[in-house]
Amino acid sequence: MIPPDLRGRRERDPFWVAVNAAFNGIQRFRALRAPAAPAVRPVDRTMRLTVLEARPEADDVVSLRLGAADGRVLPGWQPGGHLDVLLPSGRRRQYSLCGDPADRRAYRIAVRRLPDGGGGSVEMHGLREGDPVAVQGPRNAFPFLAHERYAFVAGGIGITPILPMVAAADRFGADWSLVYTGRTRASLPFLDELPAGRVTVRTDDEHGVPSAADLLGDVPDGTAVYCCGPAPMIDAVRASVGLDATLHYERFAPPPIVGGRPFEVELRRSGRTLPVPADRSALDVIRDALPDVAYSCRQGFCGTCRTGVLAGAVDDRAPSDQGDDSMLVCVSRATGGRITLDL
Template sequence: MTTDLPMVLARKETVADGVVMLTLRRTDGGPVPAWEPGAHVDVELGSDLIRQYSLCGDPADRSSLRVAVLREPGGRGGSRVVHDDLAEGDVVTVGEPRNNFPLVPAARYLFIAGGIGITPLLPMIAAVRSRGAAWRLVYGGRTRASMAFLSELGALSQVAVCPQDETGLLDLDSLLGEPCPGTAVYCCGPEPLLAAVEDRCATWPSGSLHVERFKAIEATGPRTTFEVRLALSGTTFVVPPDRSILETLEQAGLQILSSCREGTCGTCETTVLDGEPDHHDSLLTEEERAACDTMMICVSRARSPRLVLEL
């Protein structure tokens, strides 16, 4: 984590079935770090238990940070701690806001949310509304009861609320079948939704689509052994098939800044000086991947026999 900021859980409230919203304030009463729509924070919930949550409050409100957390029975334990153990008055450590999902200038915006994916889109919608920009939100979920923040969104004429048990799956063909130059498409939600939106936006102008994933893209194909040379120290390491670059370096005693270990937060992003990375993160654009000049060493590997990293 880039900052160790103790924050107290000032309020914990249920905002939908299986979703709680946390309001966090600094223990010393000072202002929270500045952030922009699309940003997320690391929240340390216990020893070696760090999770990333999108900020869903008002960036102008420097008194607190708000995040919403979905209970995930099949998850790795973070949501269980938030829902079952974390109580008002408890202190957690929060990292400095990072933004891998920034709101870009555009003539029009189409927001597509699936379930808890609404969280990073809330401050974006507030920002484009304040600018007077044209926008639309299509918000899908399993049921109305499971969809957070409907009370503040449902009354807006630009919002289409589409619970699956009432309307079926989102009609992405109608939404995205015809490319619309000048429109920025922002999508956040479960992987099947993101993949379907990416597929339908393949014919849109480059840079139109912006997505944020909560989980890494699953790697396919065989995992091979390769070498990693650290340019600053001149040391070379062998990365075996069953270990990541990050794990290999840590096992050798190096301290590398990291957090999610899933290729979703960007903390371990490292400059590539030579070689071709095999990207498995969920952050870099296709253009950034093709440039081969940076990689997330927690999940990405190598297509070439050797990588030279700026470490």
């Protein structure tokens, strides 16, 4: 045994020093000879589908059935689900699935043409049978939950997510009703697909603009209210739903800005600084200067408009907006007087 030194420490045994050095050398040699770990590549979840059918459903509304060219089974979906459609122009748009979830060979969506919109609906209306379409999803931000009683409210093209919900409620034998509104009957798609007897159709030209009472009436306790349509209709329903009912809704247009303050947005790469008024989103202002900036839902859930933040603090206004290194310019704002973006 090697004796300890004056501090009680033992001298290192030369044999074990040599063994340890040899072992470390072998490990370093193996590390140098080992193949490099493959680079992590993002998974492409894009599906390349084909337009199986393009069919007019109402004034300025067309439905599109999309399927695989080889007829393969598609991923399943539930009522309330939607597809992200990646258009040839680079635009990304979300459209509610409005077909039959049991049909695993095709997805059906419907689009109202908006000539003064962002161009996505016009591009969608240009698709014809046989055209290729890239999509992602299905995803669901408007889930249909099991209840004994439902009150459905749909405005115009807002019928698209509601339609499979109504079919499911009817199939399950639930107690349900639907109020379906629009400008005219000719503007309302899928009227012929709605079950008879529990649907109230109200059009502005025949009945006038509906009030909250017209849309909802007296909702019994325990009713699940599902609503989709323009912002004023949703706001009216939200204001009239009682405490004993549950409300689920999806907007087809951006919500109004509440409590906004003016600020400036500096676009670093573009070399521009733009004023953002209290009643406009950063996205709307940026689009005036950069018409090709990417966006889609304008409600803070799809993430298409997420932009890097180089300086300034963010007023996060969406559940999916996290951290201070990026922001969803469609809804989030600056907390101070200026924010600098990587645009």
